[in-house]
Amino acid sequence: MNYQDTIHFLFNSLPMYQRVGKAAYKENLDNSLRLDEYFRHPHRSFATIHVAGTNGKGSVSHMLASVLQQSGLKTGLYTSPHLLDFRERIRIDGAPIPKSEVSAFVGSHHAIINELTPSFFEMTVAMAFDHFKRHKVDVAVIETGMGGRLDSTNIIAPVLSIITNISLDHTEFLGSDPASIAREKGGIIKKDVPLIIGRAGSPAEEVLLSMAARLNSRAITAGRIYESLFHTLDAKGSMHLSIRKSNPDATELPPTQTFVCDLSGNYQIENILTVLTAIGELQRLGWQISSSDLREGLAQVKKNTGIQGRWQTIGHNPRSICDTAHNGDGIAAVIRQIEQIPRKRLHMVWGMVSDKDLDAILPLLPADALYYFTPSSVPRSMDAEFLCLRAVEKGLKGRAWTGVKEAYLEAQKAAGPDDLIFTGGSTFVVADLLEMKK
Secondary structure (H helix, E strand, C coil), rough: CCCHHHHHHHHCCCCCCHHHHHHCCCCCCCCCCCCHHHCCCCCHHCEEEEEEEECHHHHHHHHHHHHHHHHCCCCEECCCCCCCCHHHEEEECEEEEHHHHHHHHHHHHHHHHHCCCCCCHHHHHHHHHHHHHCCCEEEEEEEECCCCCCCCCCCCCEEEEEEEEECCCCHHHHHHHHHHHHHHHHHHCCCCEEEEEECCCCCCCCCCHHHHHHHCCCCEEEHEEEEEEEECCCCCCEEEEEEEEECCCEEEEEEEEEECCCCCCCCCCCHHHHHHHHHHHHCCCCCCCCHHHHHHHHHHHHHHCCCCCCEEEECCCCCCCCCCCCCCHHHHHHHHHHCCCCCCEEEEEEEEEEECCHHHHHCCCCCCCEEEEEECCCECCCCCCHHHHHHHHHHEEEECCCCHHEEEHHHHHHCCCCEEEEEEHHHHHHHHHHHHHH
């Protein structure tokens, strides 16, 4: 099979959660363990860092990979979903897996695929681990999918576990309250393996700390170690962030440090504090990561890892921004930053997937914006006419369009040079926009 035939097979023959939802979800690790045995446990050949959480786990994974890569380690990175190209999911030192290797992997292992009929995610995890082993990476940063305990990645024995934060998302699978979701995501905590918790807060933090204590896992909450004093953006859009260690009992204020990060969303502040804490723990464990490695890695995340879709500016006059935030907690953070941007009018190209709670999300959206409701190109996409109807009931103004391209072009036509266009609501809406902009 050539690459396009291979991708067609992967997308259409294997159940894919991002496209079909619940039908692709597996409530056990049976296939993952079988595949791991078949490939002779490739993840045992390199060190791993496991990253879970409701929001921020992708950004944290990319930041960590950038810093580790900067320190001279050959670094694998497994993330999901992809935006434009399947190969974004599997990278070594920022370079995506070659097309020829994707095709060779599927072609060589067709028999086990037919025998197990794994999900798309189970198959791609196995592909990533095999790729990292064959190319002899030193370390791989592994991002979970939606959960933790039953996630296909949860067969690894990491040197460090990270849970960025806990909020409501995928409640059909993970539980309807923060404590339940914390227990599911806390399933990545391993005996005697340190745990970094990104955001401090009840009750999720207490659940994670309790789980860590039972497993003798040294748990550190980044939000209790560091505090952000202020931040600003430079002319290139990079964030300059002033940080100090939090020590309320100190007689003198701890010294401040300034870091630069080329990811400019305000929500990245929390993620940067998580990464600083994680790197500090790796240094404590004996990893040779210098302060210059840390600073350079944070300053060049996009260059080093190819991350896209996080508060990404895609146009000027009018200013146009997109972001992949897609649940209540993430959307609220993005809306707060939108409200800080001077503009005459706000245009929102907006679409969602069908399993999102509109009653929780629509009230978060700015009432003064003009909306261009759109489906994305995945089957799980919410019908734009239905979304528009529900939004109008909540007092929002706009109309439905047939796709992201049409909606975005109409927003561009209507917007003046001093307006702001924001595109989001779903990872797949952003993916369609970036595909259009290629």
